[in-house]
Amino acid sequence: MKFLLIMHMNPAAWEGLTEDEQKAIMDGHDGFIAAITGSGEMISTQALGDPATSAVVRVRDGVPAVTDGPFAEGKEYLAGFYLVDCESRERALELAAMIPDAAVEGLGVEVRPVMFSAGPDL
Amino acid sequence: MSTAVEDLLREHAPRVLGLLVRRHGRFDMCEDAVQDALLAAGTQWPRDGVPDNPWGWLVTVASHKLTDAFRAEAARARREAAVAALEPGDAPAVPDEDDTLTLLFLCCHPELSAPSQVALTLRAVGGLTTAQIARAFLVPEATMGQRITRAKLRVRATGFTVPPAGAQRAERLRVVLHVLYLIFNEGHTASSGTDLHRPELTAEAIRVTRLAHSLLPDDGEVAGLLALMLLTDARRPARTRPDGSLVALAEQDRALWDAAVIAEGAGLITATMARAPLGPYQLQAAIAALHATAPSTRETDWAQIALLYRVLERLAPSPMVTLNRAIAVAEAAGPRAGLALLEPLAGDARLAEHHRLDSTRGHLLEMAGEHGAAREAYRRAARRTLSPPERRYLEGRAARLGTAAPVTDRAGGTP
Numbered sequence: 001m002k003f004l005l006i007m008h009m010n011p012a013a014w015e016g017l018t019e020d021e022q023k024a025i026m027d028g029h030d031g032f033i034a035a036i037t038g039s040g041e042m043i044s045t046q047a048l049g050d051p052a053t054s055a056v057v058r059v060r061d062g063v064p065a066v067t068d069g070p071f072a073e074g075k076e077y078l079a080g081f082y083l084v085d086c087e088s089r090e091r092a093l094e095l096a097a098m099i100p101d102a103a104v105e106g107l108g109v110e111v112r113p114v115m116f117s118a119g120p121d122l
Numbered sequence: 123m124s125t126a127v128e129d130l131l132r133e134h135a136p137r138v139l140g141l142l143v144r145r146h147g148r149f150d151m152c153e154d155a156v157q158d159a160l161l162a163a164g165t166q167w168p169r170d171g172v173p174d175n176p177w178g179w180l181v182t183v184a185s186h187k188l189t190d191a192f193r194a195e196a197a198r199a200r201r202e203a204a205v206a207a208l209e210p211g212d213a214p215a216v217p218d219e220d221d222t223l224t225l226l227f228l229c230c231h232p233e234l235s236a237p238s239q240v241a242l243t244l245r246a247v248g249g250l251t252t253a254q255i256a257r258a259f260l261v262p263e264a265t266m267g268q269r270i271t272r273a274k275l276r277v278r279a280t281g282f283t284v285p286p287a288g289a290q291r292a293e294r295l296r297v298v299l300h301v302l303y304l305i306f307n308e309g310h311t312a313s314s315g316t317d318l319h320r321p322e323l324t325a326e327a328i329r330v331t332r333l334a335h336s337l338l339p340d341d342g343e344v345a346g347l348l349a350l351m352l353l354t355d356a357r358r359p360a361r362t363r364p365d366g367s368l369v370a371l372a373e374q375d376r377a378l379w380d381a382a383v384i385a386e387g388a389g390l391i392t393a394t395m396a397r398a399p400l401g402p403y404q405l406q407a408a409i410a411a412l413h414a415t416a417p418s419t420r421e422t423d424w425a426q427i428a429l430l431y432r433v434l435e436r437l438a439p440s441p442m443v444t445l446n447r448a449i450a451v452a453e454a455a456g457p458r459a460g461l462a463l464l465e466p467l468a469g470d471a472r473l474a475e476h477h478r479l480d481s482t483r484g485h486l487l488e489m490a491g492e493h494g495a496a497r498e499a500y501r502r503a504a505r506r507t508l509s510p511p512e513r514r515y516l517e518g519r520a521a522r523l524g525t526a527a528p529v530t531d532r533a534g535g536t537p
Contacts, residue, residue, distance in 0.1 A: 039268070040270070085265065
């Protein structure tokens with residue numbers, strides 16, 4: 001089963017950490033990547049730019065309009081993700097708990113299943 | 123590579139590997155050597171012709187590859203002495219079929235996770251390449267390669283011994299059958315990606331299960347699983363429309379079902395149940411046979427199906443079995459009787475998050491004429507399912523109930 005492990009960023013929570021704590025979290029991702037690559041569960045991971053660098057495109061009556069900034073303003077934003085393929089939802093939750101961000105007050109890792117194509121016979 | 127050569131190679135792959143591991147141990151290195159030999163045969167045979175004794179050719183080439191690998195390792199570790207004891211022997215005249223069985227038990231080792239068991243079985247027993255397996259499961263080749271490497275190292279330590287005996291053997295065989303069932307299901311219901319079917323996986327699952335059945339002809343559950351796969355796969359041509367949407371069993375064009383495969387599956391399960399101790403796969407195959415041989419949903423023997431589900435519920439209790447039984451009971455004795463069976467399931471943690479409870483409830487409520495409640499149940503199920511075609515199907519059913527015109531047919535929603 002494939003899951004997206006979504007890292008939500010809360011700048012206030014992040015800025016409340018010391019430089020060493022921030023570095024420990026960023027370094028912790030290397031260990032996590034090594035672990036899920038070794039187990040054959042890693043599909044891909046990306047960190048995303050700050051929402052200040054986003055743009056939203058809307059096409060109305062066939063005419064595209066571009067506005068700078070994120071789709072929705074909020075205190076938290078999507079900072080990056082891991083796409084994994086693992087045995088079960090339980091295992092995906094276990095993997096999420098291994099991501100260093102999950103241990104930071106004010107942050108959390110969201111686990112969402114990826115949709116697949118069929119179901120049991122109807 | 124021609125299909126004939128590929129079929130021949132994949133037929134021999136587990137036997138060659140079984141022999142090598144039995145002689146030399148080191149499952150991981152033997153597996154690499156066999157894959158190398160298969161690759162070499164795949165280039166040479168179509169060009170130079172298939173050797174007179176393909177099995178002997180593969181054993182010889184794989185043994186040489188293995189010796190090279192041992193030498194390289196020994197050189198690295200400065201343990202040349204170890205190599206002398208590992209000279210390749212000649213291929214025996216006939217492959218030992220028990221080796222294949224032992225290999226199957228090894229690949230389905232209970233210490234491996236299910237995805238690892240599946241991947242290793244497809245590679246070592248099925249003779250598929252890592253790239254083919256990765257494609258089938260829609261993961262990067264590196265991911266699948268790592269999963270297989272890790273699994274090989276894990277089982278290396280367990281050794282290559284004869285399949286366990288007695289109760290332990292039965293338990294290990296249960297795991298093997300479950301792995302084959304998972305491979306089939308992945309092909310049949312495609313748990314990732316956008317194609318509804320992955321026919322190469324269903325075909326591979328059927329091929330390996332056939333192999334297991336030929337090695338263990340007296341085992342009723344192996345035969346039952348093979349029959350279940352055949353009877354399920356026979357309906358494949360009718361399960362989807364050209365646009366990829368799902369067709370419910372009641373609406374399927376039964377003329378599209380593969381009559382020859384149904385006859386084989388039904389014959390197999392009938393003969394098996396007459397002689398073997400009853401088991402869950404046999405019961406599921408018997409239910410599939412009743413569906414597959416009925417001329418229509420209406421003329422299906424629902425009372426018999428409900429009875430079989432009741433036996434299955436006792437033998438292998440699971441909320442999904444109860445759900446299916448409720449549908450059969452509803453068809454046989456009316457929707458109220460089916461809905462009553464669903465009630466206790468609402469509190470079952472294993473189903474609480476699952477859409478099937480709501481989709482079944484929707485179906486039975488629709489049968490009972492409670493269209494408002496049915497529509498709500500279908501919508502809840504549509505939000506919960508992770509399958510886009512199924513979501514479209516459920517939204518469609520909800521929409522049909524939303525119109526002012528009375529809905530008179532009660533098609534759909536059968537397992």
